[in-house]
Amino acid sequence: MRTVERQAALLEALAKSPHEGTPLRTLANEVGLAPSSTHRLLRGLVDAGLAAQDPARQGYRLGRTVLRLAGAYLEQVGFADVMLPYLEEVTSATGTVSFTSVRDGDTVICTSVRAPRETTSFYVRIGKVLPWHASAAAKALIHGMDADRLRRNLGEYIGQRHTQHTLTSVDAVLEDLRAGKARGYWECVEELEPDVYAVSAPVATRDGRPVASITAVCHRSQRAAELGSVAERVVAAARRASDEVAALLHAGQIMEAAR
Secondary structure, eight states, X not given: OXXXXXXXXHHHHHXXXXXXXXXXXXXXXXXXXXXXXHHHHHHHHHHTTSEEEOTTXXXXXXXXXXXXXXXXXXXXXXXXXXXXXXXXXXHHHHOOEEEEEEEETTEEEEEEXXXXXXXXXXXXXXXXXXXTTTXXXXXXXXXXXXXXXXXXXXXXXXXXXXXXXXXOSHHHHHHHHHXXXXXTSEEEESXXXXXXXXXXXXXXXXXXXXXXXXXXXXXXXXXXXXXXHHHHHHHHHHHHHHHHHHHHXXXXXXXXXXX
């Protein structure tokens, strides 16, 4: 494996690190390298600002340069600024946390978040990679993919059980994708976090291809009528956002992430 590939694997591992960081030996095991080789590669990442080491706990995590690069990427793609008014609309009307996601190749990433002033912390944050099988935002983006690609990629996620309600078979996820398509939006009920309800709708191009999704997240303990209202707001915002995004894509003012 070349150095750049090893460092890329390390960055992927660091993206999963908790706030206090991940110990050297744990990272070495995850990327399949000797601790000495892993340490040498990490020093290069630290020097470049792509990784950082907690001085007290000695764990490693992503560095500040990653945030700058992520911001530059979002500016280049252009979706973040366009979507913010729609997120603010959903959050203001429903009191939920709302966020936008895009699919870059086979990865679904949260790109922007809006939250009420007083809110519980949820799983989602900017830059978070969202699991295909347990995320409404991801399901809104992948539902139109061809079956072989869906099955192949779902197979990589399906072993990750986040709660007792996480779907544990590819066929169950495919059925859930079909049900969401019939409704026009996708839901996750405690599949990623306990007592958390998420609803997502796609932001699509003129030919119906999803290029982003708008998602609202709240506690499942809210009344059913309130949850229904949240879904309606999300779908309405996504439809209006689709009109704007389609026009901007056509005019070349924003770009689509890799398919």
